[in-house]
Amino acid sequence: MSGCLSLRNVWVEYGDTIVLERVNLDIxxxxxxxxxxxxxxxxxxxxxxxxxxxxxxxxxxxxxxxPLEPKCTPDRGVVFQRYSVFSHLTVLGNxxxxxxxxxxxxxxxxxxxxxKRAADRAHEMLEAVGLAEAAHLYPAQMxxxxxxxxxxxxxxxxxxxxxxxDEPFGALDPGIRSDMHTLIxxxxxxxxxxxxxxxxxxxxxxxxxxxxxxxDKSRTDPHAPGRFGATIVYDLSLERRxxxxxxxxxxxxxxxxxxxxxxxxxxxxxxKIDNN
Amino acid sequence: xxxxxxSGLRTSTKGRNLALGLVPIFVLIILYxxxxxxxxxxxxxxKITPLPGAMLEAMWGLVFEKDQLSGxxxxxxxxxxxxxxxxxxxxxxxxxALVVGLLLGVLPLFRATFGMTVxxxxxxxxxxxxxILFIVFGLGETAKVALIVIGIAPFMxxxxxxxxxxxxxxxxxxxxTLGASTWQLxxxxxxxxxxxxxxxxxxxSLGPAWVFLISAEAIASDIGLGYRIFLVRRYLAMDVIxxxxxxxxxxxxxxxxxxxxxSKRLYPWAHEADR
Numbered sequence: 001m002s003g004c005l006s007l008r009n010v011w012v013e014y015g016d017t018i019v020l021e022r023v024n025l026d027i028x029x030x031x032x033x034x035x036x037x038x039x040x041x042x043x044x045x046x047x048x049x050x051x052x053x054x055x056x057x058x059x060x061x062x063x064x065x066x067p068l069e070p071k072c073t074p075d076r077g078v079v080f081q082r083y084s085v086f087s088h089l090t091v092l093g094n095x096x097x098x099x100x101x102x103x104x105x106x107x108x109x110x111x112x113x114x115x116k117r118a119a120d121r122a123h124e125m126l127e128a129v130g131l132a133e134a135a136h137l138y139p140a141q142m143x144x145x146x147x148x149x150x151x152x153x154x155x156x157x158x159x160x161x162x163x164x165x166d167e168p169f170g171a172l173d174p175g176i177r178s179d180m181h182t183l184i185x186x187x188x189x190x191x192x193x194x195x196x197x198x199x200x201x202x203x204x205x206x207x208x209x210x211x212x213x214x215x216d217k218s219r220t221d222p223h224a225p226g227r228f229g230a231t232i233v234y235d236l237s238l239e240r241r242x243x244x245x246x247x248x249x250x251x252x253x254x255x256x257x258x259x260x261x262x263x264x265x266x267x268x269x270x271x272k273i274d275n276n
Numbered sequence: 277x278x279x280x281x282x283s284g285l286r287t288s289t290k291g292r293n294l295a296l297g298l299v300p301i302f303v304l305i306i307l308y309x310x311x312x313x314x315x316x317x318x319x320x321x322x323k324i325t326p327l328p329g330a331m332l333e334a335m336w337g338l339v340f341e342k343d344q345l346s347g348x349x350x351x352x353x354x355x356x357x358x359x360x361x362x363x364x365x366x367x368x369x370x371x372x373a374l375v376v377g378l379l380l381g382v383l384p385l386f387r388a389t390f391g392m393t394v395x396x397x398x399x400x401x402x403x404x405x406x407x408i409l410f411i412v413f414g415l416g417e418t419a420k421v422a423l424i425v426i427g428i429a430p431f432m433x434x435x436x437x438x439x440x441x442x443x444x445x446x447x448x449x450x451x452x453t454l455g456a457s458t459w460q461l462x463x464x465x466x467x468x469x470x471x472x473x474x475x476x477x478x479x480x481s482l483g484p485a486w487v488f489l490i491s492a493e494a495i496a497s498d499i500g501l502g503y504r505i506f507l508v509r510r511y512l513a514m515d516v517i518x519x520x521x522x523x524x525x526x527x528x529x530x531x532x533x534x535x536x537x538x539s540k541r542l543y544p545w546a547h548e549a550d551r
Contacts, residue, residue: 053449072452083444086451088468088545097464098454108460140548151450158454 010059017226034209077155084151365424373432381440398430
């Protein structure tokens with residue numbers, strides 16, 4: 001596995017407040033990295049950095065060895081907790097949007113045969129997330145789970161180098177959420193995705209990720225809460241899960257067996273995750 | 277039956293709601309007729325509350341007979357002139373609201389530069405500018421259309437700009453990660469998201485637009501619905517004024533209905549909640 005995304009001694013400061021400090025991180029290609037941590041520990045800031053929405057105050061971020069520009073580009077896909085899809089476009093329109101932007105810089109729309117080809121690709125993608133039957137619906141006509149499926153399809157059609165998930169399943173019902181866990185695991189494997197997921201559900205972080213990062217402040221000054229920033233305090237590589245994954249994938253390929261998510265949850269426990 | 281949440285069965289409530297909505301109008305009409313009949317019984321020369329027969333008689337000449345002086349059917353000439361001014365005013369306002377509102381809403385630099393100007397213009401009472409418009413544009417059509425535009429465009433621009441500025445930031449980021457340029461973001465995201473709101477804002481501006489139109493026509497004009505009612509006021513001709521007011525109300529309601537159904541037809545996604 002080669003290094004894909006890398007952060008070197010990254011600091012983020014807003015005025016006097018230090019949000020992140022000394023963040024060093026290398027994410028391998030094909031990794032599923034979960035980020036957990038208490039509220040205000042900079043989880044979202046980390047995601048915004050990688051997304052290009054914010055620039056680091058100090059330090060360097062590189063993607064495939066190239067310095068990351070602080071702007072949002074198609075090499076990083078994103079799924080937010082809410083508002084990830086366009087309400088004025090149908091499911092198909094939402095999925096095809098990324099292809100249209102790329103192919104038609106002036107009109108942002110495709111016509112005729114070009115549109116047909118794009119629509120075929122979009123249908124393939126929708127098939128993969130289980131929305132093939134819903135292509136003509138508007139997001140407002142769908143459930144929250146279906147909207148998140150659409151948001152994933154919309155992001156994946158651009159084949160991003162890294163997929164960023166910002167509490168993607170936080171607003172969903174428990175039953176739907178476990179369906180989505182199955183889905184994202186299957187997509188991650190089928191499309192060999194590299195995923196960085198921010199979540200506050202520790203269970204979810206461990207059951208989905210191949211690696212779990214915990215962000216927190218390693219030191220605090222009670223008189224100046226903004227004096228120290230958060231950094232990565234735990235970095236757990238779930239090797240067992242990785243091995244299991246590889247084994248299962250091989251098995252599934254050779255036997256074509258349906259896979260059961262819940263039978264292979266890792267048994268790692270962590271007893272110290274709150275603020276020091 | 278619960279008094280709230282009575283919209284459970286949509287198909288059956290539509291006809292009922294229409295019937296319910298017509299009841300107060302009928303009550304008002306009957307109330308007027310009673311009062312008018314009463315007053316006419318006391319005084320046959322009564323002018324303030326004419327009976328339908330008198331109104332019909334007065335309107336007949338305006339609707340179906342050529343005016344001897346100008347050779348025009350006055351009622352239709354008035355209607356056409358007023359609708360033309362209103363249509364021009366609304367069209368110019370809508371177009372400028374779309375362009376300026378989009379730019380203000382999407383581009384922070386543009387907002388920083390021109391936001392304050394738009395707000396300052398919006399707080400000036402348009403009627404106070406009417407003398408300036410008359411001086412600058414003369415007493416012709418331009419001044420009247422300009423009054424409508426000055427009266428409603430700033431509101432529409434501000435409404436649209438704030439609507440666009442409040443669109444979820446996530447969607448803009450998402451569009452960018454899907455490869456959308458600023459131009460594509462405007463064309464494929466901000467513009468379609470703005471359209472239903474723009475139509476809504478035109479509907480809300482219809483009332484003020486009529487007010488400015490009729491004010492302008494009342495002050496300086498030789499044709500138009502507003503001109504006519506202010507003209508015949510001199511003769512206490514309620515038998516013309518009342519039908520004209522009803523006609524203005526009908527026109528306004530028709531325009532409103534047309535806008536509303538156009539929005540539902542063109543942008544069904546924006547009306548999911550109230551369908």
